[in-house]
Amino acid sequence: MLTYLLIGAILLALGFAVHVLKWNMLIAYSNSKPKAKTNKTNSExxxxxxxxxxxxxxxxxxxxxxxxxxxxxxxxTPVVSFFVLLTMGVMYYAQKDSNDKN
Incomplete structure (x- = not known):
């Protein structure tokens, strides 16, 4: 229970830091793109x-x-499997969506 609680709290804090506080340094995406290909709309x-x-x-x-x-x-095991698959799906969607907008 404590593990789930700790992971949940960390993820909520990270979501707040990235979404509201706009801490781009927490996202590898912001550092992996050249400045010429990065625009404000895609990063937001x-x-x-x-x-x-x-x-x-x-x-x-x-x-x-x-x-x-x-x-x-x-x-x-099902929780971790679901989490990994969901993460892969979101990353694929975000990257695909980002590439389509360029």
């Missing part, structure tokens, strides 16, 4: 996608912590 859109993703996954982990607190055991 990518930052929004990553922020919302972090909010969503953070809320899911807090939900899992709540379920564990209530005595409902949640196996970690």
């Amino acid at each position: 859109r990518f930052r929004k996608i990553i922020g919302i993703y972090a909010y969503f996954t953070g809320a899911l982990f807090l939900l899992l912590a709540f379920l564990e607190y209530q005595g409902i055991s949640v196996p970690q």
Whole structure:
């Protein structure tokens, strides 16, 4: 339960830092593109996608912590598998969306 709670809190904090505080240094995307190919619209859109993703996954982990607190055991393998697949999907979508706009 404590692990889920800690991960959820970290993800919510990261989502807030990227989405609201605009800390681009937390996103590898902002450092991997040449300045000529980077524009304000793409970075803001990518930052929004990553922020919302972090909010969503953070809320899911807090939900899992709540379920564990209530005595409902949640196996970690499906949770980690879902998290990895969701991360890959969001990164593919964000990168594809970003490339289409250039």
